[in-house]
Amino acid sequence: MTVKGTLFDFSGTLFRAEPAERWLRAGLDAVGLDLAPPEFARALGELQAVGAQPGGTAPREVHAHLAAGWRVRDLSGSQHRAAYLAQARQVSLPYAGLHEALYERHKDPVAWEPYPDAAEVLAGLRERGVRIAVVSNIGWDPRPVFHRHGLDRFVDAYLLSFEHGITKPNPALFQLACATLGTSAPETVMVGDNRRADGGAAAIGCRVHFVDHLPVDQRPDGLRPVLDLAG
Incomplete structure (x- = not known):
């Protein structure tokens, strides 16, 4: 799909x-x-x-x-x-x-640095018409981080645990993210570094792509396979 x-x-x-x-x-x-x-x-x-x-x-x-x-x-x-x-x-x-x-x-x-391929991948998805959401277990607002690094222009929605009182892997947060983007689970990919938390998206039918939580200089292209998934 x-x-x-x-x-x-x-x-x-x-x-x-x-x-x-x-x-x-x-x-x-x-x-x-x-x-x-x-x-x-x-x-x-x-x-x-x-x-x-x-x-x-x-x-x-x-x-x-x-x-x-x-x-x-x-x-x-x-x-x-x-x-x-x-x-x-x-x-x-x-x-x-x-x-x-x-x-x-x-x-x-x-205090935050984007991975080397983050901008390329987000821009590539946007060019393909793919909608993008940030789904994070977090206790503060990372929107200013995205703004500082110029990546906020690619993000359609933020689904943050502290704003909804729901944490991954609870399927409800992934369901809310898909509903916000207007996409069905089978046509949505979850990208994350935590097998348990991010892997919870599979429970509602999303595809999941995992990356390694490494220093930025040790992971130059972990996100690029997402472009291949998007076609």
Whole structure:
């Protein structure tokens, strides 16, 4: 069946969060602090271990008393902030406000970089008349990220978990995305990096294309096969 719609995940699919080292440095700059190299390395390693950077390394472990909040982090902005700050605050930092500064940094459009083929693929789909939606489990609005990088002009709709109170792989979010685009599930492709969350689109009959969540310089053309699917 001809592809008439594509659903794209955000983080790890179209965009990648900045390297953790730059994220931590930006947070320190925001509060006017610096750390000696050994202390910087210690803080960085511990922050990565607990998954404090949204879009960065997943936590090695979520402790039982934090697990409930972690599971529902993408259902609202307040739950997202609370869950990530709870993870981050397991790490001792030299200034209490640094945890909040790091959380705010990850939402800054400059903290995200599109994959090298993102613009080419989105433009190619638009030229073919394929409608495009961003379907993301997220607790904040990524529209400014798309605008900063000039990709917003290709996107017809954003279906964000925190705006609808639904997270992938719940079929309801994919159904809503297809309805918003005006496409049926069999003529829609979901593109994402998470086998469980993004793979949920298959339950309503969408085709699914997976990409690897890699640094941008290690994945130059992971999205290009989507153009072949679109014909």
